[in-house]
Amino acid sequence: MTGMQPRISLITLGVRDIARAAAFYESLGLVRADGPDGVVAFDLLGQTLGLFDLEKLAEDIGVPIETLGVGGATLAHNLGSRAEVEALMLLAETAGARILKAPQEVFWGGYHGYFSDPDGHVWEIAHNPFSPLRQGDGAFRWQGYGAD
Template sequence: MEQRVSLITLGVSNIDTVAQFYESLGWHRVQTPDNIVVYDLLGQAIGLYPLAALAEDIGVDPAALGKGAMTVGQNLRSKEEVDALMAQVEPAGGKVLKQPQEVFWGGYHGYFSDPEGHIWEIAYNPFSPLRGDDGAFRWGGY
């Protein structure tokens, strides 16, 4: 198995509400079949897929999938970018779980959840600067 992630799929109950949330934060969806929403990322994609259909595809009860047991992280270029993005969360329909603040290891971060509880960490890590204009991330920098 190669060490990479190609697609992160979030099982959602209301695809329109969750899609509107991400689009309110500035994301742009790509063309997909009905009932699927996908946002291309840098070398990866995040997909929104109906929770019941995802459970059926896997062959489990929807309750078995749970939610909120992991976080998706996005590193930004500065503390100011973290603050600006976090300020967009609640007007877009999400919930700020932890206001941006200094972290013991020298960074700056906050947490929010989308309308269905998927948790994001938004961070500035001065020890892992993003690469150029594309914003590629590598632990420890490039």
């Protein structure tokens, strides 16, 4: 095989306090999976979200911690309705998230808001009426799931 397959298997967030970060994501409803010492993992739909000590992550990569920073990237979580967006944003704020943009209509016809977790990782919580989620498991696909 050559090239990448169309998937992201693991998203690892470098965090300064693993216990605090794990408690934050657990309070949002994610369920912790067993992992090796020093790693907290949450199985998602087809991927895993990992939490790893920021200093150890820099060491593992072989770069100074300053080069990791918080860059111009967001993690998105799509939901089936505006009400679900409102509810999850409220839950995130209650869990300690900093609301960056309150839920609101978007120019392209969707509805979304942004928050940052305790380490500054930015999440978009969105409802895209043009990309219906897959029935049953809520999987997201850019063009949505129709009758297939």
